[in-house]
Amino acid sequence: xxxxxxxxxxxxKGTQATQQAxxxxxxxxxxxxxxxxxxxxxxxxxxxxxxxxxxxxxxxxDVIIALVRELLEQxxxxxxxxxxxxxxxxxxxxxxxxLLEERGEALSAVLYFDVSAEAVVQxxxxxxxxxxxxxxxxxxxxxxxxxxxxxxxxxxLYQRDDDRPDTIANRLRVxxxxxxxxxxxxxxxxxxxxxxxxxxxxxxxxxxxAAIASAVGGNANGQGPA
Ligand code: AP5
Numbered sequence: 324x325x326x327x328x329x330x331x332x333x334x335x336k337g338t339q340a341t342q343q344a345x346x347x348x349x350x351x352x353x354x355x356x357x358x359x360x361x362x363x364x365x366x367x368x369x370x371x372x373x374x375x376x377x378x379x380x381x382x383x384x385d386v387i388i389a390l391v392r393e394l395l396e397q398x399x400x401x402x403x404x405x406x407x408x409x410x411x412x413x414x415x416x417x418x419x420x421x422l423l424e425e426r427g428e429a430l431s432a433v434l435y436f437d438v439s440a441e442a443v444v445q446x447x448x449x450x451x452x453x454x455x456x457x458x459x460x461x462x463x464x465x466x467x468x469x470x471x472x473x474x475x476x477x478x479x480l481y482q483r484d485d486d487r488p489d490t491i492a493n494r495l496r497v498x499x500x501x502x503x504x505x506x507x508x509x510x511x512x513x514x515x516x517x518x519x520x521x522x523x524x525x526x527x528x529x530x531x532x533a534a535i536a537s538a539v540g541g542n543a544n545g546q547g548p549a
Contacts, residue, residue: 324349324403324539325428327410327419327514329505330436332379332494333447335520338459339436339531340407350400353407354387356457357394359483377484379493381501384414392422403431411502416509432538433509434531436520440495447491451480465524514538 324347328336337353344351358376361369368390375382391409394400410416423429449462455478460467467474485494509515516534520527 324431324535325406325423326404326431326535327406327433327509328408328436329433329502329509330520331438331440331443331498331502332491333443333450334436334438335446335524335527336407336436338465338524339527340405342528343531343535344405347403349403349405351405351407352391352394352409354382354390354409354411355407357390358382377490379485379490379497381411381497384412384418387411387415388418388422391419395422395426410505413504413508416505430512430514432516432535433505433514434534435506435509435515435517436527437517438520442521443495444488444491447486448488450483450486452483453478454481455479 326340326343326349328340330336337355340353341351343349355376358369358372362373362376363369368386371386372382374380381387387409391406395404406419410419419430446461446464449464451460451462451467452458453460453473453476456473456476458473458475459465460474460480467480469477471480472478473480484490506515516538518527518530518534520530522530
């Protein structure tokens with residue numbers, strides 16, 4: 324099973340994609356997470372990506388495509404993959420088709436997280452992330468029981484640099500200009516499944532399970548072919 328989770332920044336893709344990957348035993352590939360790791364480690368990739376991510380612009384396609392190729396070549400992608408935040412341009416989508424074709428694979432479904440700009444702003448402004456394990460919280464909808472510390476590992480929670488109001492506005496603009504056209508790209512291939520994502524996290528999880536079941540089989544509780 325190879326799934327793409329597509330939608331505006333803050334739509335809840337990461338929250339749902341990590342759960343689905345865990346539940347179904349799939350590899351989780353999030354280009355944003357990989358870039359943040361590279362930035363923290365000050366690798367050449369991190370140094371190149373930093374100027375783009377902190378202003379909400381997209382990292383160039385060739386850099387991202389090389390990164391995804393490398394990730395797919397690592398062991399552990401055989402059973403399936405959930406792609407989160409990739410692809411984000413038509414060029415990336417075409418490259419993903421080619422990368423999968425080389426491996427004798429193809430996408431199973433693309434889940435589009437449909438959510439308003441107002442909800443996105445509210446979700447991103449309240450997001451807090453664990454510096455240690457990467458778990459994501461929200462000050463209102465998913466607060467950590469340990470306040471400023473992570474529920475899971477006790478790490479410090481922080482606000483992402485790109486979750487500031489001016490950068491959020493830019494990320495939304497970039498999404499509309501460069502990523503929204505992927506909806507037509509995948510609709511034309513019969514892969515696009517809409518998920519009404521402006522509901523509680525549990526309700527969205529049920530909708531994601533149903534969307535996957537409708538696209539690739541299995542039941543709406545998240546059990547089925549992987
Ligand atoms: P990336 O890390 O991919 O960010 P994004 O796509 O903007 O997505 P987010 O992680 O912000 O949001 P999400 O949809 O995962 O929401 P989440 O589940 O966290 O990219 C960052 C940057 O890296 C880009 O701007 C770009 O510069 C670069 N980059 C990355 N990939 C690239 C690529 N392919 N090409 C080029 N450049 C690339 O949820 C958000 C908040 O809402 C959380 O607090 C959560 O708890 C809460 N929440 C989730 N669901 C709900 C719900 N149902 N109800 C209420 N609250 C909810």
